[in-house]
Amino acid sequence: MKRKKIAFVIAALLLLVSAGIYFYYGFLFKEARNIESEMPDFSMTATKLLNEYNSNPKKADSLYLNKTIEITGKVTKETDSVVIIENNLFCLFTNKTKDKLINNNTTVKGKCIGYDELFQEVKLDQCTINKQNN
Template sequence: MKIKKIVLIIFLLVLALGAYFYISSEINRKSPSMANSQEDFKIEAANLLSEYEGNSAKANQKYLGKIILLSGNLKSVETDEKGFHTLVLGDNSSMSSVRCSMDNSGSVDVKALPIGVNIELRGECTGFNPDDLGLGADVVLNRSIIIKTNQK
């Protein structure tokens, strides 16, 4: 009888420790930095938009969840109510754009970037918002970091 109790207590302790380590690792898990990630594709913003607008299903198979080194002209910088920044890249004559949600661990002050500057950044492609109302389609990149800017 005593052996059963000891085995049960040991089993419950092992189970509790396993649950603790699993939960703590999931809560504290961080995405790998884009600074140390190798890109799967290198492409210009206009070409990425063109591929998605031409065949979004095929482009999703190719780019979704992949790390992209993207270059293009900065159309705008948006900041949400929590202070997170999104860089909007693309051609000023088009309503479509690539929206790059920035990783806030970056050292570049994105608000100081001049509109129209050519920029190169790395981010993970997380989807496409098609143009249903004629207001422009968007490709979305998350966890983006600026690699370089080319002042005109």
């Protein structure tokens, strides 16, 4: 009888501890979204995304905001942390490679953070270069 009770208490304790650990790591200290390893929700050309944002920013926001998108297009400008594709798609990198990308067709993956009306630009952040096709 007593042994049964002890076994029960131990089982309950184990359950509680594992639930605690799960809550602690899975919820409180959940890893940030890792855009680099996420599968893209959309895959399209830069021109198509820009056209959709230019014609109806609200609708495009509801489709793409906060989503991981894979974009293909020609790099028109690049600086230390930024690559601009097709003049109006702004991609912010966390750590950018030293590859020369300018004027090349490139595929970039990033999180869409919205539309910038000042420059009519769509912005992506946490970008990574997926592949480069000259």
